[in-house]
Amino acid sequence: MSLLREIKIEDQDRRLLMAFxxxxxxILSLAGLMALLMVLNRTPAIAMTSPSxxxxxxxxxxxLMFIFWLSFxxxxxxxxxxxxxxxxxxxxxxxxxxxxAVMLLAAVLSLxxxxxGADVTYMATLPLAQDYSASWLIYLSFLVLSxxxxxxxxxxxxxxxxAVERPFEFDSWVGFLKDIPISTFAAIxxxxxxxxxxxxxxxxxxxxxxxxxxxxxxxQMTYRMSWHIAFHIYHYIPAxxxxxxxxxxxxxxxxAHSVYAKPIAKALFLLYPFFVPPTFIYHLLVxxxxxxxxKFIGSALSLLTGTPTILHMFIIVGMVEAxxxxxxxxxxxxxxxxxxxxxxxxxxxxxxxxxxxxxxxxYVLLQRQLSPMLHNTFVVPAYIHPxxxxxxxxxxxxxxxxxxxxxxxxxxxxxxxxxxQPYLLGGALLLMSVAGTAxxxxxxxxRVPWIPFGVDNPASWAPLxxxxxxxxxxxxxxxxxxxxxxxxxxxxxxxKAPDAEEAIKGMEPRTSPIKIDxxxxxxxxxxxxxxxxxxxxxxxxxxxxxxxxxxxxx
Numbered sequence: 001m002s003l004l005r006e007i008k009i010e011d012q013d014r015r016l017l018m019a020f021x022x023x024x025x026x027i028l029s030l031a032g033l034m035a036l037l038m039v040l041n042r043t044p045a046i047a048m049t050s051p052s053x054x055x056x057x058x059x060x061x062x063x064l065m066f067i068f069w070l071s072f073x074x075x076x077x078x079x080x081x082x083x084x085x086x087x088x089x090x091x092x093x094x095x096x097x098x099x100x101a102v103m104l105l106a107a108v109l110s111l112x113x114x115x116x117g118a119d120v121t122y123m124a125t126l127p128l129a130q131d132y133s134a135s136w137l138i139y140l141s142f143l144v145l146s147x148x149x150x151x152x153x154x155x156x157x158x159x160x161x162x163a164v165e166r167p168f169e170f171d172s173w174v175g176f177l178k179d180i181p182i183s184t185f186a187a188i189x190x191x192x193x194x195x196x197x198x199x200x201x202x203x204x205x206x207x208x209x210x211x212x213x214x215x216x217x218x219x220q221m222t223y224r225m226s227w228h229i230a231f232h233i234y235h236y237i238p239a240x241x242x243x244x245x246x247x248x249x250x251x252x253x254x255x256a257h258s259v260y261a262k263p264i265a266k267a268l269f270l271l272y273p274f275f276v277p278p279t280f281i282y283h284l285l286v287x288x289x290x291x292x293x294x295k296f297i298g299s300a301l302s303l304l305t306g307t308p309t310i311l312h313m314f315i316i317v318g319m320v321e322a323x324x325x326x327x328x329x330x331x332x333x334x335x336x337x338x339x340x341x342x343x344x345x346x347x348x349x350x351x352x353x354x355x356x357x358x359x360x361x362x363y364v365l366l367q368r369q370l371s372p373m374l375h376n377t378f379v380v381p382a383y384i385h386p387x388x389x390x391x392x393x394x395x396x397x398x399x400x401x402x403x404x405x406x407x408x409x410x411x412x413x414x415x416x417x418x419x420x421q422p423y424l425l426g427g428a429l430l431l432m433s434v435a436g437t438a439x440x441x442x443x444x445x446x447r448v449p450w451i452p453f454g455v456d457n458p459a460s461w462a463p464l465x466x467x468x469x470x471x472x473x474x475x476x477x478x479x480x481x482x483x484x485x486x487x488x489x490x491x492x493x494x495x496k497a498p499d500a501e502e503a504i505k506g507m508e509p510r511t512s513p514i515k516i517d518x519x520x521x522x523x524x525x526x527x528x529x530x531x532x533x534x535x536x537x538x539x540x541x542x543x544x545x546x547x548x549x550x551x552x553x554x
Contacts, residue, residue, distance in 0.1 A: 007500070012093050013083045014407050019100055020076035021404065025487055027069045027107055032480045034061035039477065041449050043470035044462040054449035055119035062122040063114065063138070066388060067234075068107045071145060073396050074241050075103070075152050080403075081187035081244070082159045086180055091158035095151060102148030106141045113137030121447070123227060126220045129212055139209035146201045153194060160188060178263070185266045186244030190237060192273035197233035204230055221289055232280035236305065238392035240272045242355075243312045245399050246348055250316055252402060253345050254510050256323035258315055259519045265315055271308035279305050285371040299368040306359055310528050313352060318521030327512035331523065339510045343418035347398025350426025354390025356531060357433055358383050363535045364542050378444040382436030382468065389476065390429045394422055397483055404487055405503040410494030414486045415506040421486070425479035432472030439464035441545065 009017075037057035040048045083090055090096055116134035124142075129135035166172040177185060204226035211218040247265070250256050258265060281298025284290055324334035339345045361383035364370055374380070405412045412418060442460050444451055451461050497503035 007084055008087065009084055009407065010089065012089070013079070016090075016093065016096055016100070017076050017079060017084075017403070018407050019097075020072050020079065021400065021407070023100075023104055023107070024069055024072035024076065025400075025484060027064050027072060028480070029484050030111065031061050031065035031069060032477055032484070034058075034064065035473065035480075036477050039469055039473040042451075043466055043473070044451060045466045045470055047450055049450050051449040052117075052119070055121075056114060056117065058447065059119050059121050059138075060111070060114040063110050063141075064107075066122060067142075068110065068145070070238055070388070070392065071103065071149060072107075073400075074237065075099075075149060077241060077245060077396075077399070078152065078156055078187050078190075081181075081184045082156045082163075085184050085248070086163060088159060088163050091155055091162055095155045099148045099151030099155065102151060103145055104148075106143075106145035106148055109137050109144060110141035113141060123231075124208065126208070126211070126218060126223050129208075136209060136212040139205050139212050142201065142205045143209055146198050146205070149194075150198050153191065153198070156187070157191065177266070182247045182262060182265050183244040186240060186247075186269045189266075189269035189273065190240050190244075192270075193233050193237060193240070193276060196277055197230055197237070200226055200230035200233065221287075224287070225284075228283045229277075229280050232283055233277055236272060236276045238388060239309050240269065242351065242392045242395040243309060243316070244269075245395050246312075246316050246351075249344055249348050249395070249398055249402075250319050252509060253339065253342060253348075254320055254323045256319040258319050259322045259521060260315060260318070265312065268308045268311050268315075275301075275304045275307065282366050282371065285368055286375045295368055299366060299371070302366040303363065305366075306363065309355075309359070310531060313355075314521075314524050314528050317352075317527060318524035321521045321523050322518050324512075325518040326514045326516055328515040337510075337512075341419050342507050342510075343412075343415065343422060344398040344401045344507055346419065346422035347394045347401065350422045351391050351394035351398065352527075354386035354394065354426050354429050354433075356527065357430060358385075358387035358391060359531065360534045360538055361433070361437060362387065364538050367539065367542075370539075370542050374440060376446060377440035378436050378446050378465075378468070379440030380446055382433050382440055385436075385476075386429045386433045390426060394425060397422065397425075400487060401507065402504060404490055405494065405497065406500045408491055408494070409497050409503060410490055411497050411503055411505050412486065412507065413489040413492075413494045417482050418486045421479050421482045424482070425476055428472045428475035428479060430472075432468045432476065435464050435468035435472060439468055 034057040037053060038061060040046050041050060041054040041057070079090070079096065082088060113134045113136075116137065118129070118132040118134040118138050120129045120132060120135055120138055124135065124138050129138075161167050164172050164176045177188075204223060207216060207218050208223055210216045211223075279298060279302045281290070281294060282302040285295050285299060320338070321334065324337060325331075327334070327337075329337055338349075340349075361379065365374055365379065365383060401412060401418060439461060440446075442458050442464065444461050444465060451457065451465060497505070
């Protein structure tokens with residue numbers, strides 16, 4: 001309970017953080033509705049077969065879920081890292097509220113574009129966007145979102161700058177960075193990726209917006225390159241953020257601390273900006289305009305992008321293991337004493353499990369020889385969903401299970417439902433992933449409203465998609481509804497709590513008395529070793545599959 005006792009939340013922080021959270025939950029709800037429409041269209045057993053509705057739902061779901069929901073919730077975590085976790089006030093609350101308002105305007109513009117029929121998906125690809133008169137709203141929304149996020153980022157930078165006692169002296173920064181929590185350091189390290197990402201976003205969407213209005217001509221490949229740089233960086237910010245959030249959750253749930261020095265964990269966050277921005281080429285491995293040598297280098301370097309996350313997961317699992325072993329549990333006996341009924345802990349566990357599976361698939365998709373074969377199949381959404389909706393969203397939901405009751409001073413409503421939700425969502429995403437990967441390997445395409453193109457389709461397509469989209473997708477939506485219901489009902493009818501300790505009743509930290517001084521984490525080595533073995537095995541079978549596919553020369 002020590003971390004929660006140390007945290008003091010000012011009223012201004014409380015109002016600002018809740019505004020970001022509620023905007024995020026509202027956007028998440030709309031994105032879930034779009035997902036339901038996609039399930040109704042894409043599941044062969046249902047097959048509403050409405051192409052226009054499907055592409056509209058696909059555009060809305062991808063933009064609202066992957067861009068706006070993540071932007072709002074991650075910005076809330078950024079604000080918390082610069083205020084609540086280090087006991088500081090924002091440099092300017094007015095500036096933060098302006099940034100929030102601009103981001104909210106961007107979300108409204110984007111939703112309006114989707115409702116007016118700009119079915120361009122989240123890529124807003126040229127020249128596809130020419131076919132939709134409302135495309136300019138999508139480009140404008142991305143631009144406005146970038147401006148809003150930049151405003152909050154600048155406010156955060158000035159807050160951190162003001163937190164250093166002598167900001168123009170090197171030793172002061174060394175001491176400050178050494179003393180701050182790991183998660184705040186993660187937020188600072190993330191800025192090294194965020195700022196280039198925002199620059200790339202402006203470089204892509206300013207010309208895109210002007211092009212959509214007919215003011216300029218724009219080369220498709222130039223836009224595509226800028227877009228993929230921005231997308232690639234944004235794609236990995238959730239990985240960095242979820243790790244930072246996981247450190248806080250593990251400390252809150254277990255009062256756990258790393259048996260390794262804090263500078264090690266902090267240094268690992270610096271690997272994200274070092275590895276991620278230069279490796280965007282793997283998104284363009286099917287692009288014929290890029291030389292083969294560049295593709296080879298990009299594919300090879302891309303194998304490093306998951307390294308910091310794997311190492312962080314080792315430290316986080318080690319934190320839990322060491323804390324439980326200090327309570328006197330045996331080498332594997334501590335697993336049975338974990339707080340499986342705590343919804344925040346369930347969210348962290350299932351977030352790590354789904355991230356593990358998605359990571360295995362991503363390493364197969366990164367490879368030069370396999371990417372062209374699998375890039376336009378259902379394998380891609382089969383890996384994206386456990387990565388984003390699993391690893392990132394589940395971890396964020398776990399944080400909100402604590403944050404919303406504490407910020408609102410109300411006990412979590414429906415703790416029983418909340419306990420089920422992360423396991424339901426995690427299981428649904430794993431089913432989507434396994435069945436969806438099998439469907440993609442069988443040739444099921446992505447981004448099409450229905451799959452029966454003709455009578456010669458493989459017989460496996462329909463049952464695999466019924467499992468992935470029909471069963472897995474429906475269960476995932478149900479889990480999302482449960483989460484939103486719990487959060488909304490907490491705000492409306494949750495029992496008022498006088499302090500943070502009372503607000504998290506039913507989710508109390510596991511603070512077993514320490515019986516021994518334990519400083520080893522052998523069990524924590526198992527997940528990364530299994531991950532490496534899994535990548536090797538999946539790669540071997542993927543190349544075997546590639547050799548088994550007949551390729552006919554003209």
